[in-house]
Amino acid sequence: YLELTTFRRRKVLNKCKGPRGLPLVGNAHQMGKNPTEILDQVFAWWHQFGKGNFVFWIGTYSNVLVTSSKHLEFILSSQELITKSDIYQLTHPWLGLGLLTSTGSKWHKHRKMITPAFHFNILQDFHETMNENSNKFIMHLKKVAAGDSIFDFQDQAHYLTLDVICDTAMGVSINAMENRSSSIVQAFKDMCYNINMRAFHPLKRNEILYRLAPDYPAYRRTLKTLQDFTNDIIERRIAAHKSGAVSTSQGDEFTRKKMAFLDTLLSSTIDGRPLTANELYEEVSTFMFEGHDTTTSGVSFAVYLLSRHQDEQRKLLEEQREIMGDSDLGRDATFQEISQMKYLDLYIKEAQRLYPSVPFIGRYTDKDYVIDGDLVPKGTTLNLGIVMLGYNEKVFKDPHKFRPERFELEKPGPFEYVPFSAGPRNCIGQKFALLEIKTVVSKIIRNFEVLPALDELVSKDGSINTTLGLPPAERKKLDAHRHKYDPILSAVLTLKSENGLHLRLKERH
Numbered sequence: 424y425l426e427l428t429t430f431r432r433r434k435v436l437n438k439c440k441g442p443r444g445l446p447l448v449g450n451a452h453q454m455g456k457n458p459t460e461i462l463d464q465v466f467a468w469w470h471q472f473g474k475g476n477f478v479f480w481i482g483t484y485s486n487v488l489v490t491s492s493k494h495l496e497f498i499l500s501s502q503e504l505i506t507k508s509d510i511y512q513l514t515h516p517w518l519g520l521g522l523l524t525s526t527g528s529k530w531h532k533h534r535k536m537i538t539p540a541f542h543f544n545i546l547q548d549f550h551e552t553m554n555e556n557s558n559k560f561i562m563h564l565k566k567v568a569a570g571d572s573i574f575d576f577q578d579q580a581h582y583l584t585l586d587v588i589c590d591t592a593m594g595v596s597i598n599a600m601e602n603r604s605s606s607i608v609q610a611f612k613d614m615c616y617n618i619n620m621r622a623f624h625p626l627k628r629n630e631i632l633y634r635l636a637p638d639y640p641a642y643r644r645t646l647k648t649l650q651d652f653t654n655d656i657i658e659r660r661i662a663a664h665k666s667g668a669v670s671t672s673q674g675d676e677f678t679r680k681k682m683a684f685l686d687t688l689l690s691s692t693i694d695g696r697p698l699t700a701n702e703l704y705e706e707v708s709t710f711m712f713e714g715h716d717t718t719t720s721g722v723s724f725a726v727y728l729l730s731r732h733q734d735e736q737r738k739l740l741e742e743q744r745e746i747m748g749d750s751d752l753g754r755d756a757t758f759q760e761i762s763q764m765k766y767l768d769l770y771i772k773e774a775q776r777l778y779p780s781v782p783f784i785g786r787y788t789d790k791d792y793v794i795d796g797d798l799v800p801k802g803t804t805l806n807l808g809i810v811m812l813g814y815n816e817k818v819f820k821d822p823h824k825f826r827p828e829r830f831e832l833e834k835p836g837p838f839e840y841v842p843f844s845a846g847p848r849n850c851i852g853q854k855f856a857l858l859e860i861k862t863v864v865s866k867i868i869r870n871f872e873v874l875p876a877l878d879e880l881v882s883k884d885g886s887i888n889t890t891l892g893l894p895p896a897e898r899k900k901l902d903a904h905r906h907k908y909d910p911i912l913s914a915v916l917t918l919k920s921e922n923g924l925h926l927r928l929k930e931r932h
């Protein structure tokens with residue numbers, strides 16, 4: 424029966440390039456055991472099949488890995504091909520069908536309604552919150568890094584981005600940087616871990632089978648903690664709006680002047696009516712998830728690269744001095760000053776090329792599509808390989824060299840570099856994310872000299888020290904000499920280093 428249901432897809436897709444599989448299992452047995460092995464395997468196939476698209480099968484699920492820019496252009500520009508792949512279902516119990524996961528007319532209406540929430544004026548308010556939290560973060564880092572300690576920056580960054588997103592999304596501070604063990608802070612961390620862990624687990628991926636797993640009760644408790652927390656804030660905020668308290672400036676958490684994302688939603692309408700409690704919940708939770716796991720990755724890899732690439736760090740510091748003035752490097756950069764930091768902009772672009780926070784985007788064909796002359800049958804998962812694009816030497820010369828200047832000289836085409844996706848379903852939070860990453864990185868450069876875990880790990884010729892993107896044979900050779908402080912990358916919904924991102928910080932005086 425299973426083979427019969429896949430017959431048509433097999434007939435069409437067998438004409439495409441791709442690894443040979445076995446009946447029923449497809450290529451599942453070749454994929455690797457964990458997100459790191461899977462990432463390496465997908466890259467190995469990408470090399471084997473000429474760095475273009477290829478087909479692979481997980482059981483009866485047909486997958487196309489898409490990296491050709493013509494195909495990406497078609498998919499990302501389409502107003503129709505917007506249904507997400509089933510990996511996103513792992514987020515449904517928490518996020519419901521918010522902007523990230525919904526499709527069809529619901530998505531169209533919500534996208535239109537939410538777009539003004541990222542207006543320039545609102546971002547300026549958010550920038551204040553980013554500055555406040557970054558200042559706390561700097562104080563915190565001074566303690567963590569004292570005595571030349573080697574520490575995991577990725578772990579620290581998670582709490583900062585959580586504070587920023589709670590404050591901007593809901594207008595409340597959970598002070599995650601100081602209250603790491605509080606139940607709500609733990610719940611956010613556990614839920615993000617859970618989603619990523621289950622994505623490639625053969626049994627836990629399935630919601631029904633997962634009910635039998637020993638960690639299922641803990642997962643349900645985490646889910647309830649998050650739902651209760653968010654719903655409680657929404658209820659109280661609705662009450663504050665009704666009583667008119669939100670527009671005054673009396674001082675408690677619900678009466679400040681700054682608009683949180685939730686406030687914008689509360690004053691918005693869909694089809695002429697206000698949003699329901701469930702719609703508010705879905706969108707706020709989506710903002711919370713999509714807005715902090717991604718920026719944790721973005722900030723962490725950017726700072727990590729500073730530690731290994733000292734020339735670029737010097738250039739960034741020079742730019743900070745030029746723009747901020749030598750006398751008061753500790754102050755907050757204004758919104759305008761951040762936008763003047765051109766080298767920082769190139770630097771973040773280059774960091775996202777090598778380590779894109781969202782490595783893959785998944786779409787699902789709910790009907791047949793003809794893409795650039797190729798038939799893609801109904802029922803196929805399209806994995807858009809954002810992470811592969813950065814390692815294509817036809818677009819980026821010497822892709823394993825870290826060279827921010829390349830973005831001034833080599834101009835990739837509109838679908839050859841898309842860390843924030845592109846087209847109608849691109850990242851709605853792109854400006855927010857870049858503002859946050861730049862605010863944090865700019866402050867770190869001005870406050871600290873960022874050093875690798877051990878001095879000898881500094882890159883001597885600009886080469887990066889991760890093996891992502893290399894052909895398998897070269898990768899294996901280099902991996903054999905991998906230092907314990909070199910990152911082991913894994914990609915599920917976001918890109919992470921499995922063994923952390925270790926570095927040292929020396930205060931600038």
Ligand code: HEM
Nearest residue numbers: 522523713714717721780781784842843844850851852856
């Ligand atoms: C470095 C940081 C970030 C990167 C690289 C990034 C990247 C992306 C990408 C590639 C997508 C498309 C995903 C897909 O189609 O499945 C996306 C969608 C989205 N992002 Fe981001 N993102 C970042 C930060 C943020 C932030 C800070 C927010 C919110 C404050 C946010 C909110 C969203 C939302 C709501 C969507 C869904 C949009 C839609 O489907 O209409 N993102 N992001």
